[in-house]
Amino acid sequence: MIDAGVNLSSSQFRHDFDAVVARAREAGVQSMMVIGCDEADSQEALTLAQQFNLYSCAGIHPHNAKDATDDFVANLTAMAQTKEVIAIGECGLDYNRDFSPRPQQRKIFSSQLVLANELNMPVYLHERDAHEDMLAMLREYQPRGVLHCFTGNRLQAQNYLDLGLYLGITGWVCDERRSGELNDALNVIPMDKLLVETDAPYLLPRTIRPKPKSRRCEPAHLPYVVAHLSEHYRVSKEQISALSVANFNTLFALEC
Template sequence: MADTTDTFDEFLPEALRFCSPAPLVDIGANLTHASFARDLEATLRRAWAANVTTLILTGTDREHAEQAVALARRHPGLHATAGVHPHDASRWDTAQEAAMRALHRQPEVVAVGECGLDFNRNFSTPTEQERAFEAQLGLAAESGKPLFLHERDAGRRLREMLHAWRDDIADAVVHCFTADRETLYGYLDLDLHIGLTGWLCDERRGHHLRALVGEIPLDRLMVETDCPYLLPRNLPAKLKGRRHEPALLPWIVREIAHWRGMPETELAQATTATARAFFRLDETIDDHHALEEGHRDG
């Protein structure tokens, strides 16, 4: 007899089945993570049902960037980034550079990264990180594509390196921003974009962000899950497995709108417009219907 037991693979609890009042772009979804292998199609269907119509899949190294490109080719509404994360900067060499350059030529790749500096964990040394980041700044200048940036405890050095390249690179977003007011304004002074995640929903460490979200200009603000990581801690129901996914992005948008003191619909519309312009997505494509058709065909 078939097992009819409800599983996390097949559904979200009723209390977590959100639907955004306007289409959303999740600018940071790690859908090449192994935890999505078992139910990727269902994950995408849940995202569509939540009105999360466009997903930017994060490529943190050659393998995951190539997987992200392959997924973007299969599913309308999906796009990819390609870069080497600072944790893996020790692996940067001429072969990695050539592979990234080739990936950046692919139409599915809409940004260079995830790249940057992480002086919190230092899985690669600061010197190795700066070398890999400098090279990827050069690739961004060469390709003309925007930057998808990672930074932890390295704001000053990241700003110094970006400042030297700022006239040569296009737009750049500091994804999953968690730093302080001084760092925020340093990024805004460089005309950078800011990506916010469910970190804001964490009562242990997200309080300072709640006071800062209103200071980010709407045309610089984008939203993301960074799934499967950073599951919001204040969800109205428990989630089996504790895996974050794009369908929960409307909850994060709702929280940001609350702390900004503005309507959720207005924030959704603004962040989507900003993301589509930043990643240069074709606004004539109706991703909502394209994603639906992709699921029907799949």
């Protein structure tokens, strides 16, 4: 398996990076995407990817759009020259919390879409409560990429699929309290457009048994996401794992 989204630079992992990565590999997670959310965090994600032989992305999350420096495009470009950085992001729009003004979010997102196209790199996308504006911008720039931590409904999934995007599925799908629309959306998501991710340390799968003492999610919990998808698509867990790895390699132009 490849975990297509881990916030390994989170302070929740700061005391045990090595153990977290070791447990992931013992669970069958051969690699992972370390997410960058601003310039400094993207550099830390790159450093961790280099340290543990992983992949990373470099970008400005919409929450942090207000803090982007005048040199952020040049800084992201420099990071993108390394072999570990395989996508621009996490970038996008978030109208749920509005930690950055919406016009600033759109401005910084637009710059990253332009950069990704100039570098011929995929984008690593984030969207919350901003579907229409997100679609309009994606239709304008036509990037390739993945909608990270997709939690939307069937129509939203189809809209993103129509743009050729992949969809990242997390432990949200295992949460019986709020996953109804997402599980319905799986009915229109073909397996060749799926990536699996934990978004660790967030979104601990509620299907873990026995229930863990800690609420911290780890990449080692990825098999629970795979197991849920296996049941939904009525194929083996091995097939879900293999397809998601192949999809990851295809999207990010990696050797299989």
